[in-house]
Structures are given as structure tokens and as C-alpha cells.
């Protein structure tokens with residue numbers, strides 16, 4: 001499984017890791033380097049702040065512009081047959097929306113082009129007439145002033161495109177998680193305690209909260225000084241307040257920062273790792289609050305990072321206890337990890 005993940009990893013995917021290592025090498029002694037760099041762990045589904053950055057960059061480029069044509073390089077990308085893709089051609093873009101982790105481009109006649117980037121899909125803005133192609137190239141939406149190009153690194157084709165007619169169809173694509181900026185503390189608490197989940201799993205469940213994934217949930221939990229494996233029904237009232245505030249403040253800070261960057265240039269390098277994140281992607285490096293080394297819980301396709309001193313009362317939750325229970329068979333998903341922690 002892991003080997004497959006590594007084999008699927010391409011030059012593009014590893015760029016985030018290379019940037020991370022370069023930053024670490026520049027700033028610290030070599031002994032501080034992560035012991036086993038894991039190149040694929042730092043790429044993940046773009047989350048709310050990343051999607052906000054894309055929307056900001058697209059707003060000035062495509063709203064009001066007509067879609068001239070959509071070119072598909074991969075037949076697997078388009079997941080709908082009706083309405084046909086050609087029906088949006090010639091229509092002007094009216095508005096842009098985020099639906100969970102999807103980007104929705106609304107055009108005339110209440111038609112919507114809805115894009116899910118998944119893990120390795122990324123958007124690019126290219127000049128009119130730019131040559132398109134290459135192994136990672138999936139599609140291009142052409143406007144009179146430029147082309148919105150979709151690429152997907154790696155061998156797996158997961159990114160998806162839907163053509164939708166009307167609000168109802170859009171609603172069906174929404175996994176239903178609450179918008180934390182529109183929610184009260186009581187709403188937030190009710191959503192997260194509907195089931196007794198670990199905080200990590202609850203924060204990243206798109207049916208509970210909208211737009212939060214592995215990277216920002218690590219940052220939120222560090223800001224709230226709460227353990228990723230605390231169960232939602234065991235959280236004290238003052239901890240709920242801390243978590244709610246940390247969720248809003250962490251997301252808002254990153255939305256503001258990434259949108260500001262997107263105003264000056266198109267967000268070409270969307271990555272799960274950002275050098276000024278507190279814990280995410282920083283295994284083995286010092287916690288910015290207390291200086292303790294950042295820890296991790298690994299599972300096959302991802303890892304959770306946290307600080308032992310700030311979040312878990314000095315307890316290392318991580319790999320060793322799990323490995324004793326499981327041998328070399330790590331949990332494959334957060335759900336499996338959660339099930340294991342409940343035993």
C-alpha cells in the first residue's frame with residue numbers, strides 16, 4: 001500500500017517536501033531533519049483557505065467572462081452526462097462558490113461547472129494560446145483572457161467535474177457540514193457531538209464541518225491545545241469554547257493570508273505544507289509555542305501532527321503503541337485509527 005503510494009508520487013507531489021527540507025536545512029542543524037522524509041504525506045485535498053484563495057484569484061479573471069470552450073484530456077474527469085458539457089460554452093460566468101471542498105463556477109441559465117480537486121488536482125492560469133499538454137494535464141476551460149487549466153499529479157485519476165443545472169443539483173453535491181463562520185458555539189458543539197468521535201475525525205468529517213481537512217485540523221487542534229484523539233462527548237465546556245474560537249481564528253488567519261497572496265498572483269503552489277504552520281508537516285521540528293519536538297500519528301495515506309506538551313499532557317500517542325498492537329499493519333484511515341483508540 002505504502003509502496004504504491006510512493007510509486008504514485010511524482011515530481012510535482014514531492015515539491016512540497018523538497019521545499020520543506022530546503023527550509024529546514026537553511027534554518028536549522030542537520031540533526032533536526034525528519035528521520036524518514038515521507039514525500040507524499042504533505043499533499044492533500046485543498047481545504048477552505050486554499051479554496052478561498054482559488055476563488056479570489058478566479059474572481060478577477062473569469063467573472064463576467066464567457067466560457068469559450070472546455071477541452072478535456074481525460075474522459076474520466078466528467079462525471080455527469082446531462083446537461084452536456086457543451087451547454088455551458090458561450091455562457092458568461094455569473095458567480096463563484098465553494099461547496100465543501102469543491103469549486104463551483106456558475107454561468108448564465110443557472111448552469112454550474114463544479115470541480116473537486118481531490119488530493120493531487122491543481123488549478124493554473126495560462127495565457128490565451130498557451131500550449132497545453134503533458135502527463136498531468138486533465139482539462140482546460142478557455143476564456144477570451146486566458147485558460148483555466150486543471151492538472152492532476154500521480155497515476156490516480158480522482159479529480160472530478162460535474163455539470164449541474166440549478167440550485168437543487170448543487171445542494172446534492174454538498175456533504176452538509178456546517179459553515180463554522182455562520183455557526184454559533186451551540187451549533188458547533190451539537191454538530192461535533194452528534195456522534196462520539198475523536199476530535200481529529202470530527203473536525204475533518206465533511207458531513208460535520210465544511211471545508212476542513214488534515215492540514216488545518218492539525219493547526220486548529222494545536223491552537224486549541226487539545227488532543228486529536230479526545231472524544232467529542234468528553235470535552236469540557238471551556239474546551240468547547242477554546243476549540244470553537246481556535247477553529248474560526250485559525251481558518252480566518254489562513255484565509256486572509258492565502259487570499260492576500262492570491263490577489264498578487266494565481267495560487268500555483270497549493271500545498272498541505274506551509275512553512276509558517278505550527279505543527280502540520282513539521283514532525284520532529286520544535287513546537288512554536290513550547291519548543292518540544294512535534295510528534296505524529298501515522299496511517300497509510302497520511303499523518304496527524306501534534307505537540308505532546310501543548311496538546312496531550314505529555315503523552316506520546318503515536319506510532320509505538322499502535323505498532324505493538326498491530327505489528328507493522330498501520331491503520332489505513334482515520335476511521336480505523338479511531339476504532340483502534342476506542343478499544
Ligand SMILES: [Zn+2]
Pocket residue numbers: 287288289290291292307308309310311
Ligand atoms: Zn508545544
